[in-house]
Amino acid sequence: AGQRDLVSALVGDQADKWDLAGELPEELLRQLGAAGLLCAQVPAAHGGLGASSAANGEFTAHVGSLCSSLRSVMTSQGMAAWTIQRLGDADQQRAWLPRLTSGQLAAVGFSEPAAGSDLSAMDTRISLEGDTVVVSGQKVWVTAAHYADLLVVFGRCGDGGAAVVVPATAPGVLVERVADPMGCRAAGHANVRLDAVRLPATHLLGGVGQSLPLLVTAALAYGRFSVAWGCVGILRACLRASAEHARSRQQFGTPLGQHQLIARHLADLLVAEQVATRACEHASHCWDAGSPDVVIATVLAKHVSAGHAARGAASAVQVLASAGARDGHVVARAYRDAKLMEIIEGSNEICQLILSQHVLTTVR
Ligand code: FAD
Known part of the structure; x- marks a missing residue:
């Protein structure tokens, strides 16, 4: 508390x-x-x-x-x-x-111009030269890179993959902000160029030649969990703003919340917030219990929460109408922010592909 x-x-x-x-x-x-x-x-x-x-x-x-x-x-x-x-x-x-944990800030770079949903197309090169690791490539849309002291960068390394900790001030690193993002506008999204960045080999996390998909999955699992819970927060903010407005604003001589079509938006928002919360709680329970179900539970939580947040924020804007239809209002911000949550850390479609593969391999 x-x-x-x-x-x-x-x-x-x-x-x-x-x-x-x-x-x-x-x-x-x-x-x-x-x-x-x-x-x-x-x-x-x-x-x-x-x-x-x-x-x-x-x-x-x-x-x-x-x-x-x-x-x-x-x-x-x-x-x-x-x-x-x-x-x-x-x-x-x-x-x-x-x-x-003492004030330095960090960001994580997977995405590249030609590697979005398909991270196997990653082209950033990480190579060892004696006791030096060399990193060359380009990362895009890296959240928080504008603020970051350290960048955790994923790339190809020999036949496999690797992850390396790159100080943002290292020679050869260029961080350029993404202009005018649609949502989460203050999150410091930036594109990062890495031009033959040379670092001590101790910056290479866990050695060379690891499986790139396994490395990426380990990192993305946390990102999905965090985005999923963040979407629960968006829904709570939308629910609060919608309830307050539906109680206080009158049209046709009665509070908005007494009009059945608006009441339905409120009910749908509550269902969205509760369903997303339960999906996230289940994923967290799997994390805390060390359950092998954690990967699929986290994808499910992310998918459920992001979808509900995007639809719920749209409903909240509908309830507030002109009162919420401007930048600077919590529901307008939620509407823009929530849409982006359907794109990142595994878009809706990529989550559906993962969930469908799970069905095909486990459901008999
Ligand atoms: P594409 O991969 O080009 O996909 C376009 C559309 O096609 C999407 O709807 C997608 O779901 C769909 N699609 C693609 N493949 C398939 C398929 N096989 N079947 C069905 N549909 C498919 N990246 C980082 O590395 N670090 C970050 O911190 C980070 N933060 C971000 C923050 C924001 C706000 C945004 C918008 C992006 C961020 N990204 C980050 C990048 C993000 O991970 C990618 O945008 C995301 O992976 C999707 O890639 P893409 O945008 O290239 O879309």
Whole structure:
């Protein structure tokens, strides 16, 4: 509760201002980062909070209900930390994780101009030259890269794949913001060029020649979990704004909420919020229990939550009508932010493909 109150107090009513300006205050990010709140799952041994998936998820939903740009930065930081937790050896975890719980910021780059849904088309090259690792390539739409001190970059390495921690200030790194994103406008999306970036081989997480799909799946699992809970937050913000408006605004001599067609929007929003919450709780339960079902439960939670958030935000704009139909209003921001959640961390279609493959291989 203290952590929720801290974020609520720090964000206040500023999310729309940040969205319109396209910028989050850097001191806010550093303060939350130094409190371990941007990657709450990191164990206490590395300066983190050691939060369970369930607790981290509920906290992520709370941040998502306030500001999806901030939640997006949290997703990136958490995904970077999770990648280091999963792929890094003990020395690398000791070297990098305390930075991510003491105020440094991180982002994760998979996508490239020709590798969106199909990450096997990745062309970034990671190679070892003695005790130096060399990284060359281009990453696009990297959330939080504008703010990041560290970039976790995935690429090809020999016949397999690799992930490497790249300081944003390393010679050969160029970070350029994506102009005018449709939503999560203050999340600091940026394209990143890596021009023969040379780093100590200790920056290579877990060695060379690993399976690229397995590496990517490990990192994306956290991203999906975090986006799913963030979408629960979007739905909660929409539900709140819709309920308040439907109670207070009168048309035809009665509150909007007493008109059956508006009441139906409210009921649908509640169903959306509850269904998304249950799907996320199930995914978190699988994480916390170490269940092998975690991968599919996380894809399902992401798919359910993003779809409900996109449709729910559209319903909320409908309930508020002109009162919510302008930039600077929570439901207009939710509408733009939620649509993007159907694209990232496995688009609707990619989630459906994964779920359908699960059906084909497991359902008899
Ligand atoms: P495409 O892959 O070109 O797909 C276009 C459409 O075709 C989509 O609807 C897709 O679902 C569909 N499609 C593709 N293949 C199939 C298929 N086999 N069957 C059916 N339909 C298919 N990337 C990062 O690396 N790090 C980040 O932090 C990051 N943050 C992002 C934040 C935002 C707001 C956005 C918009 C993007 C971000 N991305 C990030 C990139 C994101 O991962 C990609 O946009 C996403 O993977 C989809 O790729 P694409 O945009 O190239 O679309």
